[in-house]
Amino acid sequence: MKQWMAIISITMLVSISTMAKNSNQTPSRSAVKQSSINLQAYQQEIAGSVEMCRSALTHWQSKSTKKNRNKPIAIFDIDETLLSNQALMEKYNYKLTVDQFHAEVASSHPVAIPKSRELLHAMRKAGLEVVLITGRKQGVCRKTAEQLQANGIDSGDYIALYCHNDNKRPADYKAAVRQQLVDSGHTVIFSVSDQMGDLTGEHVGTPCQLPNPFYQVA
Numbered sequence: 001m002k003q004w005m006a007i008i009s010i011t012m013l014v015s016i017s018t019m020a021k022n023s024n025q026t027p028s029r030s031a032v033k034q035s036s037i038n039l040q041a042y043q044q045e046i047a048g049s050v051e052m053c054r055s056a057l058t059h060w061q062s063k064s065t066k067k068n069r070n071k072p073i074a075i076f077d078i079d080e081t082l083l084s085n086q087a088l089m090e091k092y093n094y095k096l097t098v099d100q101f102h103a104e105v106a107s108s109h110p111v112a113i114p115k116s117r118e119l120l121h122a123m124r125k126a127g128l129e130v131v132l133i134t135g136r137k138q139g140v141c142r143k144t145a146e147q148l149q150a151n152g153i154d155s156g157d158y159i160a161l162y163c164h165n166d167n168k169r170p171a172d173y174k175a176a177v178r179q180q181l182v183d184s185g186h187t188v189i190f191s192v193s194d195q196m197g198d199l200t201g202e203h204v205g206t207p208c209q210l211p212n213p214f215y216q217v218a
């Protein structure tokens with residue numbers, strides 16, 4: 001049975017803190033005007049972030065022995081980490097709302113962020129199992145797995161895919177999943193995400209933050 005079939009269900013409305021300061025504005029998944037985004041710089045920042053994480057991976061490999069390995073895992077976020085939703089954001093002139101995101105993400109065609117995908121595969125090769133935790137809702141989990149597969153991340157590349165299934169903020173939901181993983185004997189070695197909220201708190205291991213010039217998730 002594929003791991004995503006055991007994924008915890010999700011009903012929560014994800015709250016987004018937009019990059020715009022005006023709290024009266026409709027919450028946006030992408031609140032930055034296209035013209036203000038330097039896409040070339042964005043790609044360069046991704047490459048730089050991944051390179052730093054690869055160095056940390058090499059360091060971990062040099063310190064890790066079979067004896068001290070205790071079900072080591074790397075946790076990856078999905079949106080703007082493994083998959084890019086740039087086309088969907090462009091469709092709404094980079095003013096995609098949270099509701100639009102959740103309504104359309106399953107039928108959209110996100111593309112891989114190749115550097116992150118390479119990092120995932122490098123981590124697996126180094127002996128880490130991969131766990132995916134996303135703020136996407138349970139209803140799109142199956143489709144999410146299909147999107148990942150279409151972008152070179154097969155279900156065999158990760159041991160579990162968790163989709164948001166409670167009323168907590170996404171970061172709090174993810175923290176609760178990390179705690180479950182630790183309670184079941186896993187050790188989180190790396191967390192890879194574009195959102196700082198996924199990279200702070202307990203059991204994140206070494207944080208690998210990717211850039212996101214489009215939006216922030218509360």
Ligand SMILES: [Mg+2]
Pocket residue numbers: 077078079080081193194195
């Ligand atoms: Mg993300």
